[in-house]
Amino acid sequence: MTTTATPLSSLSADELAARLTTVRAAYDELKARDLKLDLTRGKPGSDQLDLSNALLDLPSTYRDRSGTDVRNYGGLDGLPELREIFADLLGVDAADVVAGGSSSLTMMHQVLTSLLLKGGPDSPRPWSQEPVVKFICAVPGYDRHFMMLAELGIEMVTVPMNADGPDVAAVRALVDDPSVKGMWLVPTYANPTGSVVSPEVAAELMAMPTAAPDFRILWDNAYGVHHLTDEETKSADALGLAAASGHPNRPIVFASTSKITFAGAGVAALAASPENRAWYLQRLGFAAIGPDKVNHLRHVEFFGDADGVRAHMRKHRELIAPKFAAVDEALTSRLAGLGIAEWTVPTGGYFVNLDVVDGTASRVVQLAKEAGIVLTPAGSAFPHGKDPRDRNIRLAPTFPSLAEVQTAMAGVAVCVELAALEKLTA
Known part of the structure; x- marks a missing residue:
């Protein structure tokens, strides 16, 4: 009809x-x-998923380019070759990248729980010792982000998601409250609106004054290379914009291959300022000795480089x-x-x-x-x-x-x- x-x-x-x-x-x-x-x-x-079936026959060796045996312990920040691929895709330095397990959502949860239990490098105290902790959520948004906050007891306040990103004026009004400690953001092809955060909006978010000295933007670049047209939109440079504005610790960037190779057996990564990266690795060191570097090497062989991903x-x-x-x-x-x-x-x-x-x-x-x-x-x-x-x-x-x-x-x-x-x- x-x-x-x-x-x-x-x-x-x-x-x-x-x-x-x-x-x-x-x-x-x-x-x-x-x-x-x-x-x-x-x-x-x-x-x-069939596009990645060649991964099942990889890796062809168990040594990385330096000759290190990837089957053994160590390398908490991940295989250097894989970190370089993620760095190219995210537009950051490889030194800022940590390559982890199969799930970026797990890395986000680790960051939030560490902030709650220990606080960040610029936190006056652990977030759990604050009377209230609130997060800004652009809506419509990603349900798993919201579910994680709810499970951790973090209150949610909403702002509209526009075509060029979250409503900056609404965000500015909320961050005057010191209990507002952070916000979620999917910067490119956001879930579910498909919005893309413009460089101008990203710059404002990174530069704006906040009452909380340890305000964080969890920059979940889940769909950064998931283009549907010939125009392959690039994500704004969150780390660069934040550093230039004097707030280098504000963003923590996440990505994974969950919708690139195998959803349950891909690789995830985090990118952050040197101080945030050292803080994350210190916390991670109590929970792990190293990631699955065999899977890291498998993905490096499969893609070759970032252009292979594209x-x-x-x-x-x-x-x-x-x-x-x-x-x-x-x-x-x-x-x-x-x-x-x-x-x-x-x-x-x-x-x-x-x-x-x-x-x-x-x-x-x-x-x-x-x-x-x-x-x-x-x-x-x-x-x-x-x-x-x-x-x-x-x-x-x-x-x-x-x-x-x-x-x-x-x-x-x-x-x-x-x-x-x-x-x-x-």
Whole structure:
């Protein structure tokens, strides 16, 4: 069913009732198909994972370029060759990089728990000794960031996420409070909006005065090389901007290959100022003697260098860009002009951000589930899963096949319109 360009809000009561009857019939047909489709998580598809199967036959040796046996203990900061690859991708010095295990989320958790237990190098006291600890969260944002803060007892305050990054004026107003100790930020192709933090916004965030002397920006560059077009946007230079503004310890940068090679067996990295890096390694030294350098060497052999990573990601783009195009095509063909939905057309990352009529996102998700299409719960992109407007839905098109994405999104569009009509005719 292709929509007209007439906004639903301009239809008469009789016209709305007639349209509701038509859309309900379309929804009943959708339910009768007994679909079983899942768009809940931003996971790589099997065909994407297949691109890295050569890793299973690597490494071809057990010595790095210096002759060190990678099977043994040591090298807490990771294999130098891998640190150089991450440094090139992140636009930092290799000396600032720590290459770790398979999960950057684990490294983020280590940083936060260390700040709580011990404080940072510029902390007056451990964060756990503060009466209250708060974090700024740009919304819509990454649910796992919010879940981690909630689990650690850190309060969350929100600011809007704009196309060029978080609302700087809103951030400035919050950092006057000394209990506000930090903020999360996905700088490039943010989850779920696809926003890219501009160099200007990044510079303001790094330079702004904060009441907390140990204010941290956890700069999660999870999608920095996950381009969907020929225009490969570079992330702002967080470490360089912070150092130039006199706040070198403010950002801690994270990245991983979780959506580049194998999601459960990749490699992660952290980049930070010399003082932050020494602080992190000191804390880490009580928990580990060294990372999995065999896996480090495996990835170094597989990629060769940072250009090898970039070439590999172009293969990913060939597989997933059509799925993102299918999301836009389905929503445009069925919802454009109705005035009931807005969605992003990202140039990178793993998600499409869908905003529907206020108060209907939960209903859309329910309708979709009853029709066999499982979506991420409404509000998941907000702290504690509570979207005050109940309008936001995160779409994750990478894992299903292209045909499944096309089928699922056609169904989602029906659910969006049905929920809107139900509200307009209530």
